[in-house]
Amino acid sequence: MTLIFHITPRQQWESAQRIGSYRSDTLDTEGFIHCSELRQVVGVANRFYAGQSGLVLLSMAIAHLQAELRYEAADGDEFPHLYGALNLDAVVRVIDFKPAPEGFKLPPELIEDAR
Numbered sequence: 358m359t360l361i362f363h364i365t366p367r368q369q370w371e372s373a374q375r376i377g378s379y380r381s382d383t384l385d386t387e388g389f390i391h392c393s394e395l396r397q398v399v400g401v402a403n404r405f406y407a408g409q410s411g412l413v414l415l416s417m418a419i420a421h422l423q424a425e426l427r428y429e430a431a432d433g434d435e436f437p438h439l440y441g442a443l444n445l446d447a448v449v450r451v452i453d454f455k456p457a458p459e460g461f462k463l464p465p466e467l468i469e470d471a472r
Contacts, residue, residue, distance in 0.1 A: 361392045361426075361437045363415045364402055364454060370413050379415075379443040389427075389438040392417070395467060397436065402454065402461035414454040414464065421447035 365381060373379035381390045393401050398414065406412060419426060424441025452464045 358449070359419045360416050360449070361394060361419060362398050363390060363392045363417065363439075363443070364398070364406055364412055365415065366409075367411050367413045367453075370415065370451065373443075373445065378445060379448075384442065389440045390443060392426075392437040392439055394437065395463075397434065398467075399461050399463055402456070406456075407460065408456070410455060412454040414452045414467075415443075415448050416450035416452070416467075417443065417447045418449050421449075423447070 363381070365379075369381070370379065379390075384390050391401075402412075421444070422439065423444045424439050427438050427440060428435045429438050430436075450466075452466060454461070454464065
């Protein structure tokens with residue numbers, strides 16, 4: 358199963374579960390939800406979420422996404438962007454995503470997936 362990932366505040370994820378789909382703020386402002394491949398998660402977290410707590414990391418199965426997924430250039434790499442709301446049944450795992458004192462690290466439950 359091929360996965361992509363998205364970082365979000367736990368409160369937004371809990372709200373999505375109540376309403377039945379997930380929309381990040383960027384879906385309204387930029388037209389898509391920012392996502393990452395596993396190898397990109399830590400860099401994105403440390404760049405955009407430094408010092409933040411109360412985050413979760415959503416693992417999403419690409420095969421189950423209903424909205425269009427495009428890989429697009431950003432910051433010298435290709436990142437997955439989801440052009441529409443995230444259907445909740447595409448989320449296969451939700452992991453508490455807390456920074457260590459020196460910054461974010463890949464959660465232990467995903468380290469094996471990175472090898």
